[in-house]
Amino acid sequence: MTVAVESAVARLERVSYWYPNQDEPSLRAVDLEIGPGLTLIAGDSGGGKSTLLRIFDGLVPQFHGGRVSGRAQVTGLDPFRTPIPRLAQRAGLVFQDVETQSVYGSVEREIAFGLENLGVARAEMHDRVDEAMTALGIEGLRARRLATLSGGERQRVALAAVLVLRPALVALDEPTSQLDPEGAAAVLAACRGLAAEGRAVVVAEHRLETLAPAADRVVIVEGGRVRSGVDGRLPPARVAHARPPRVNGELAWEMRGVAAGPAGPAREPVLHDVSLAGGRGEVVALFGPNGSGKTTLLRTLAGLLPPLAGTVRRPAGRTAYLPQNPGALLHLPTVREEVALTLRRALSAESPEAMLAAFGLARLAERYPRDLSSGERQRAALAATLAGSPALVLLDEPTRGMDLAARRSLAATVEALTAAGAAVVLATHDTELAAELADRTIEVRGGRATEPAGGATPPAATRPTATPTAHPPLGVGTR
Amino acid sequence: MNVPRAASHRALAPRAWLVWSLAAVTVALVTDNPVYRGLVALVALNVLLTWLPPWRRLRPLAVAVTLAAALAALINLLASHTGADVIARLPDGLPLVGGPLTLESLAFGGALGLGLVAALLAVAPLSLVLEPHDVVDAMPASLERTGIAVATSLNLVSGFGRTFTEVRDAQRMRGWKPGGLRSWNEVLVPVVVTAIEDSVRLAEAMEARAFGAGRRTSYADSGFGRRETVVVAAALAAAALFVGLRAGGAPMDWYPYPTLSAPPINPFLVLGCLGLALPALPLPALAPHEPRGRAK
Numbered sequence: 001m002t003v004a005v006e007s008a009v010a011r012l013e014r015v016s017y018w019y020p021n022q023d024e025p026s027l028r029a030v031d032l033e034i035g036p037g038l039t040l041i042a043g044d045s046g047g048g049k050s051t052l053l054r055i056f057d058g059l060v061p062q063f064h065g066g067r068v069s070g071r072a073q074v075t076g077l078d079p080f081r082t083p084i085p086r087l088a089q090r091a092g093l094v095f096q097d098v099e100t101q102s103v104y105g106s107v108e109r110e111i112a113f114g115l116e117n118l119g120v121a122r123a124e125m126h127d128r129v130d131e132a133m134t135a136l137g138i139e140g141l142r143a144r145r146l147a148t149l150s151g152g153e154r155q156r157v158a159l160a161a162v163l164v165l166r167p168a169l170v171a172l173d174e175p176t177s178q179l180d181p182e183g184a185a186a187v188l189a190a191c192r193g194l195a196a197e198g199r200a201v202v203v204a205e206h207r208l209e210t211l212a213p214a215a216d217r218v219v220i221v222e223g224g225r226v227r228s229g230v231d232g233r234l235p236p237a238r239v240a241h242a243r244p245p246r247v248n249g250e251l252a253w254e255m256r257g258v259a260a261g262p263a264g265p266a267r268e269p270v271l272h273d274v275s276l277a278g279g280r281g282e283v284v285a286l287f288g289p290n291g292s293g294k295t296t297l298l299r300t301l302a303g304l305l306p307p308l309a310g311t312v313r314r315p316a317g318r319t320a321y322l323p324q325n326p327g328a329l330l331h332l333p334t335v336r337e338e339v340a341l342t343l344r345r346a347l348s349a350e351s352p353e354a355m356l357a358a359f360g361l362a363r364l365a366e367r368y369p370r371d372l373s374s375g376e377r378q379r380a381a382l383a384a385t386l387a388g389s390p391a392l393v394l395l396d397e398p399t400r401g402m403d404l405a406a407r408r409s410l411a412a413t414v415e416a417l418t419a420a421g422a423a424v425v426l427a428t429h430d431t432e433l434a435a436e437l438a439d440r441t442i443e444v445r446g447g448r449a450t451e452p453a454g455g456a457t458p459p460a461a462t463r464p465t466a467t468p469t470a471h472p473p474l475g476v477g478t479r
Numbered sequence: 480m481n482v483p484r485a486a487s488h489r490a491l492a493p494r495a496w497l498v499w500s501l502a503a504v505t506v507a508l509v510t511d512n513p514v515y516r517g518l519v520a521l522v523a524l525n526v527l528l529t530w531l532p533p534w535r536r537l538r539p540l541a542v543a544v545t546l547a548a549a550l551a552a553l554i555n556l557l558a559s560h561t562g563a564d565v566i567a568r569l570p571d572g573l574p575l576v577g578g579p580l581t582l583e584s585l586a587f588g589g590a591l592g593l594g595l596v597a598a599l600l601a602v603a604p605l606s607l608v609l610e611p612h613d614v615v616d617a618m619p620a621s622l623e624r625t626g627i628a629v630a631t632s633l634n635l636v637s638g639f640g641r642t643f644t645e646v647r648d649a650q651r652m653r654g655w656k657p658g659g660l661r662s663w664n665e666v667l668v669p670v671v672v673t674a675i676e677d678s679v680r681l682a683e684a685m686e687a688r689a690f691g692a693g694r695r696t697s698y699a700d701s702g703f704g705r706r707e708t709v710v711v712a713a714a715l716a717a718a719a720l721f722v723g724l725r726a727g728g729a730p731m732d733w734y735p736y737p738t739l740s741a742p743p744i745n746p747f748l749v750l751g752c753l754g755l756a757l758p759a760l761p762l763p764a765l766a767p768h769e770p771r772g773r774a775k
Contacts, residue, residue: 057687085692093687099638100677101684103631104612112698114688119696129698145534145610161688304648321652327676328642328649331669345654370672384653 008033009200015070028224037216038195041204045375049204092162132164152183252423258310260300285438293447294427317391326381330369338384346388374401395426492702493617502714503601513590518752523600548592555588717751
């Protein structure tokens, strides 16, 4: 099926693409036209979204190698043959992980990098950097160092660094997957602004709820094929799952008056006087802006950071911890071996197959985990983390890059674990997941944890029937 | 006019920093006289402390230079059995290290270590004071690509420590315990693979932003003012003095064997070393010029 628009900035005709040493194509006979305005690319993780975006600026196949068939043009240039530096002035790509695409350390110079590469005169560079910063409302960041920026600010700087080349088409690969709602809103507003100016803006995203209403068109990419999503068949954003009642209200973990932060005498604590507790079978969701202390709280609860003050209690048994970066876990040749290692270490007699099936990884079980898409990699890391019946489960941004099916798998697995008595604490920007799974939500801001008034329970529509917890004050907050 | 914070911390033009560092390293390595090496180390430390940005940590460098110096001294003490003043003796049967340990070999090892300390402190501003883009600006046009490679390496190095902590913590939570060398595979493999993946991603991102298109231009001007001229002149003079005297066979080295003796001191060479301290001196007439980034 051809997804067509009236005035195409980019056009793909029967494009198929095979990565090097792969028998199966990652894109299959794709017919697609991209016009001015906002195009949303949705679809399952591993379906080919990132590959499709890389076609526009020639990185596929020119950087990645492999084999391509079909025809393509981007603003009249053939992206399969035109040198990438030339294409960069027509089509820009903001990659998924902004931290690994920065060349310089300061905002202004980072934005100017592409212009320096093109040999643009200094005076013109200054004007164009100004123009890009103004377009994204980041003039105030000019003199800042990248390391001091929030996730949303950093994403907009990465966008400015592409925009400064004045491309007709700007593609963004899951720009909000690591952002808090405020940062995500700022980035998406910037995308809408660019689209309103008449630029072709293509955004690959799993978090559709905010962006879909503003999109001029939706393209769904699944199994390497594209289809139009304008017929209203957008995947539902909400995880539809009913949560069974909790097992009991026995206290599982507790933090009392905890201050914590990186080691070293000169370091200020990140967490200040945090007192929290959670019960067996209970799911507690932490939310708050990037850099507020959620990860530090999880690491302290995991025992990875000794508290500078206060006490931490964990339940007997294994504590499972999923870090933000799934790559930190995965090092074995296959996904199956990753799960098996955790089971072996946990002295569990379970077979890896159940956990692989739970996360839809059966067909990927023999694949090298690091060859997987970001969403698939996240699922592999989750399977390797949650195997072996942990007593305490700590998840840091567990739905990063995950599609709806994977989120459902996560929800089901968490429910199975809590039904068996595990206590779960998850830090997430995914409000849908928190609403679906959490018995209590706790806001972490500026290193302090508070239970919002009326926010102790998720929305009624998704709230399970729950047995009141017996333990005293599972209350939360700072003293 | 607001001065960009990132730029104001380096005060000197990047190319002046590069020349200063190379000259200081030359002085530190062209002689093994501990007096000159010690002077260069002190001067370089003073310059570094003067311009170290608040967000940079000195501790890793301090640990590295201390270890390097201690190791050099220890190795020479254990491996060189020359010298008249025996301070201890290891059994002759011990391979390599067996035999007398002398005061002279300890002193010479200390001088070697001091040379390493001076050289490391001399190049430290390139990574601790300058930003990655400054390193690119400091390179001659023909070496711009090398500069980019250095700059990106510096970025990746900073992420390396973070990745190591992440991986070690993640594996610990899966039950990994540090044991023999093989046990570290579970940590080192993901760390190395992550570093490679990050490098490939960065290369891809750079190419997508037209890296390699042809002749580059720079967003910043060269920024050479009076202060840079004076600093560079003093640094080059110091290096030239040491190299010239070395070529001319003037006595500047120190050899403590067979018995310990005081190192020779040439006042001109001392002055040359002190000339390297100019970047740390508050000279109103040579006030830093306006930073090269644009400020609004």
